[in-house]
Amino acid sequence: KAGVTQTPRYLIKTRGQQVTLSCSPISGHRSVSWYQQTPGQGLQFLFEYFSETQRNKGNFPGRFSGRQFSNSRSEMNVSTLELGDSALYLCASSPKGRVNQETQYFGPGTRLLVL
Amino acid sequence: QKEVEQDPGPLSVPEGAIVSLNCTYSNSAFQYFMWYRQYSRKGPELLMYTYSSGNKEDGRFTAQVDKSSKYISLFIRDSQPSDSATYLCAMSRSSGNTPLVFGKGTRLSVIA
Numbered sequence: 001k002a003g004v005t006q007t008p009r010y011l012i013k014t015r016g017q018q019v020t021l022s023c024s025p026i027s028g029h030r031s032v033s034w035y036q037q038t039p040g041q042g043l044q045f046l047f048e049y050f051s052e053t054q055r056n057k058g059n060f061p062g063r064f065s066g067r068q069f070s071n072s073r074s075e076m077n078v079s080t081l082e083l084g085d086s087a088l089y090l091c092a093s094s095p096k097g098r099v100n101q102e103t104q105y106f107g108p109g110t111r112l113l114v115l
Numbered sequence: 116q117k118e119v120e121q122d123p124g125p126l127s128v129p130e131g132a133i134v135s136l137n138c139t140y141s142n143s144a145f146q147y148f149m150w151y152r153q154y155s156r157k158g159p160e161l162l163m164y165t166y167s168s169g170n171k172e173d174g175r176f177t178a179q180v181d182k183s184s185k186y187i188s189l190f191i192r193d194s195q196p197s198d199s200a201t202y203l204c205a206m207s208r209s210s211g212n213t214p215l216v217f218g219k220g221t222r223l224s225v226i227a
Contacts, residue, residue: 042219106158
């Protein structure tokens with residue numbers, strides 16, 4: 001069974017631009033969570049989606065948004081990019097309606113560099 | 116004070132050594148505790164998952180939780196060069212529908 005896939009793997013943008021990242025969960029998984037990983041702050045929760053609905057949101061500004069499609073694929077968007085948005089963005093999928101950390105699997109991440 | 120504190124290392128040990136990795140936390144509501152391993156250019160993968168206090172063993176890995184001290188540990192016996200990675204602790208208040216809170220990770224190098 002294929003794992004969580006994220007595209008693109010690497011991205012370079014400039015300040016003020018916007019970016020969209022994509023996540024395809026493991027087949028059959030319906031819950032998708034997004035995390036930001038930086039050396040300074042570590043891994044921080046962004047948001048979680050299930051059945052196209054956002055169920056949880058972390059403490060990030062409104063420039064960070066996401067959505068989930070009917071096939072469970074998810075996208076996250078960051079508008080008006082800032083230098084501090086440079087990070088590894090990780091997506092994780094879970095098969096159950098309630099995110100069960102024991103069966104949550106991470107993708108390889110998208111590394112975003114903002115210049 | 117951050118909810119979860121973890122020494123970032125780096126930690127360098129010889130092959131075969133016993134490795135001890137630790138995290139402390141401040142939120143007494145945490146009940147589920149996890150350890151993840153993250154290789155370079157990869158996403159985290161779950162190593163150990165425990166509920167409440169106590170020990171859990173899986174092969175060369177042992178996870179310990181001491182809720183009274185708000186302290187969790189991961190022990191790696193007979194460490195191998197393939198164990199070289201960043202180890203992240205994570206915890207949550209419940210098993211579902213609550214986000215994980217991560218430590219910043221400890222970078223481990225096992226030298227052959």
